[in-house]
Amino acid sequence: MEVALPALMLLWANVLPPLSINGLMFCLTLTASLLLLLWIESSFYGTNAMQRPALLGISLLLLNIYFATQLSRQFLSLIVLLYAFTAQTRGRQLLFVARRGWLGWVAILLAAFALRIYFAQLLVAFDVLPEAAADKLVYYAENTEESTDADIGSLRMVFLLAVASLFALVGSGLRPDARTRLWLAVPWLTALVHYLLLPIPLASLRATLMVHSVASGFIVYQMFAGRAHKLLLPALNVLLLYKVAAFATAQQGANLRPSIFMFSTFFA
Numbered sequence: 001m002e003v004a005l006p007a008l009m010l011l012w013a014n015v016l017p018p019l020s021i022n023g024l025m026f027c028l029t030l031t032a033s034l035l036l037l038l039w040i041e042s043s044f045y046g047t048n049a050m051q052r053p054a055l056l057g058i059s060l061l062l063l064n065i066y067f068a069t070q071l072s073r074q075f076l077s078l079i080v081l082l083y084a085f086t087a088q089t090r091g092r093q094l095l096f097v098a099r100r101g102w103l104g105w106v107a108i109l110l111a112a113f114a115l116r117i118y119f120a121q122l123l124v125a126f127d128v129l130p131e132a133a134a135d136k137l138v139y140y141a142e143n144t145e146e147s148t149d150a151d152i153g154s155l156r157m158v159f160l161l162a163v164a165s166l167f168a169l170v171g172s173g174l175r176p177d178a179r180t181r182l183w184l185a186v187p188w189l190t191a192l193v194h195y196l197l198l199p200i201p202l203a204s205l206r207a208t209l210m211v212h213s214v215a216s217g218f219i220v221y222q223m224f225a226g227r228a229h230k231l232l233l234p235a236l237n238v239l240l241l242y243k244v245a246a247f248a249t250a251q252q253g254a255n256l257r258p259s260i261f262m263f264s265t266f267f268a
Contacts, residue, residue: 024069025069028075029065029069031076032063032065032072032076033060033065033068035076035079036059036060036063036079036082036214037056039079039082039083039086040055040056040218041056043083043086054221054232054236055218057217057236058217058218058220059217059218059221060217061217061236061243062157062216062217062220062239063213063214063216063217064157064212064214064216067209068213071205071206071213074206074209075213075214078209079214081210082214082215102182105182105185105189108193109189109192109193109196112192112193112197113196115196115200116196116197116199116200150205151194151201151203151204151205154194154204154205154208154209154212154213155194155212156212157211157212157213157216158187158190158191158211158212159187159191161186161187161211161216161219161220162187162188162191165184165185165186165188165223167228168184168224168228168231169184169228170228171224171227171228171231172228173227175227176226176227176228177226177227179226180222180223180225180226180227180228183219183222183223183225184223186211187211187219190208190211193207194207194208217239220235220239
């Protein structure tokens, strides 16, 4: 991982011709997809499991390629964080153990609640904050007009994950395995964090980016990895249809209709 990201950046910079905006967006999306693919293969393909291809498929299917181009730094940073979560060094284990499981979610919820309550006080304290932190707070405070659509729109995948968790719960006979219970709770806890941060423009979108845009497919796979495993492939097919419908109905030209029209003309 330490050499993968610089190598990919070197490829885009020195091998490809000068990039247009669309070309840059393509490279950002391809980089994010390749890094996620490498993480899954290096972390989960070492053991013998029949449904590992489903893990890769659903993870790439639900990867948010739009946010990979618009929030590129945060997006790539969160994928790097996935590598840290599955690293085997003692230092990583000591750091991660303090933030895992229900204790970690309680800490996240408390931090989100505290930020919601004291955000105004932080804005007043610009003079005593480091310059980088102050600039970031100003960015959030000055983007009030953009916050509603982006923050609310990102809840669509959280809602879809919540629906998937209900199906997984039913598929497990209302008795989910201990290792899948937290995964079933992830969308609901994420929605709560999202709600707590809504008064801060764009904070909800970024704070929950890991769940609704980066690792959403991995989360769905973990939901169905226990007693509800028989519903995994049907769930994958339903999500595939959802993504096709989402692309087909997207506005401002980012849809499949022009491609369908070109194919129909070609084969006419």
